[in-house]
Amino acid sequence: MKRPSDAEARRAVPPVICYPNETLPFPDMALYAAARAGATKVSETLVPAREAACFRAEAGQFFRISSVEGPQVGDLNLWNAQDLSERFYSGKSRALHGTHLSAGERMWSSFPTLRPMATITEDTLGWYGIDGFGGSVHDVIGTRCDPYTGNLLSGAQYHHCCHSNLTRALADETGLSLGEAEGHVHDVLNVFMCTGFTRDTGQYFMKASPVRPGDYLEFFAEIDLLGALSACPGGDCSTEHSSDVAACHPLLVEVFAPSPGAVDGWQSPAPNGYDRSHGRGAP
Numbered sequence: 001m002k003r004p005s006d007a008e009a010r011r012a013v014p015p016v017i018c019y020p021n022e023t024l025p026f027p028d029m030a031l032y033a034a035a036r037a038g039a040t041k042v043s044e045t046l047v048p049a050r051e052a053a054c055f056r057a058e059a060g061q062f063f064r065i066s067s068v069e070g071p072q073v074g075d076l077n078l079w080n081a082q083d084l085s086e087r088f089y090s091g092k093s094r095a096l097h098g099t100h101l102s103a104g105e106r107m108w109s110s111f112p113t114l115r116p117m118a119t120i121t122e123d124t125l126g127w128y129g130i131d132g133f134g135g136s137v138h139d140v141i142g143t144r145c146d147p148y149t150g151n152l153l154s155g156a157q158y159h160h161c162c163h164s165n166l167t168r169a170l171a172d173e174t175g176l177s178l179g180e181a182e183g184h185v186h187d188v189l190n191v192f193m194c195t196g197f198t199r200d201t202g203q204y205f206m207k208a209s210p211v212r213p214g215d216y217l218e219f220f221a222e223i224d225l226l227g228a229l230s231a232c233p234g235g236d237c238s239t240e241h242s243s244d245v246a247a248c249h250p251l252l253v254e255v256f257a258p259s260p261g262a263v264d265g266w267q268s269p270a271p272n273g274y275d276r277s278h279g280r281g282a283p
């Protein structure tokens with residue numbers, strides 16, 4: 001292929017941040033920290049290895065996902081507890097914050113609401129940063145392991161990929177059929193997973209998660225949430241997923257309620273303000 005004479009000059013153009021996020025509504029982390037200090041545990045859910053489980057957190061409560069027993073990656077879905085059509089939007093959260101999320105960043109919901117569903121308030125793996133391979137933790141670049149891709153690549157029929165685990169858990173929680181529930185499962189926040197893109201080929205890579213028992217990721221629920229968490233069959237994702245080969249461990253989800261009055265002054269975010277007319281008058 002012909003290389004233009006100014007190829008190096010074109011490559012040397014500096015990048016521009018697509019979505020400068022200084023104007024995003026800023027979470028009041030001091031208020032959250034004060035509310036968390038007096039909070040008490042109201043529920044806990046142990047997610048079995050290679051399975052998923054649902055949990056609920058009311059607006060204004062906190063939920064914590066913890067590593068227990070051994071290094072384990074979790075695939076997280078979030079829905080508005082009153083309306084499953086409002087769900088976590090991985091791609092937009094990535095565009096707004098970057099490839100991996102940490103404390104102070106948010107899980108945004110789908111169109112047309114596009115609002116914060118949850119804010120990360122604590123991340124014990126925040127020290128990891130970005131390693132020499134370009135890897136980091138808690139990504140919003142992977143989708144979720146699923147049996148369709150597994151079948152495409154190897155012809156397998158494997159039933160404990162995160163996609164199927166989340167589908168069964170949502171069906172059990174809501175009474176929806178498996179087929180209906182599957183349509184609500186969406187791209188995840190890959191909790192504790194360590195991933196990046198290779199510099200030479202741009203391919204999605206994973207490596208052993210740095211998570212250890214006792215580590216956790218904690219969130220403030222901005223709206224009433226129904227969550228589902230899958231303990232990925234990839235375990236710590238150091239080798240492979242979509243099989244029962246990797247060592248897998250449970251994950252713990254705990255929900256905490258602040259003491260009465262502790263989040264006074266805070267309001268659940270309103271749905272997005274775009275008028276939805278798309279240039280054609282009233283929607």
Ligand SMILES: [Zn+2]
Pocket residue numbers: 075144145161162163231232233234241
């Ligand atoms: Zn998975």
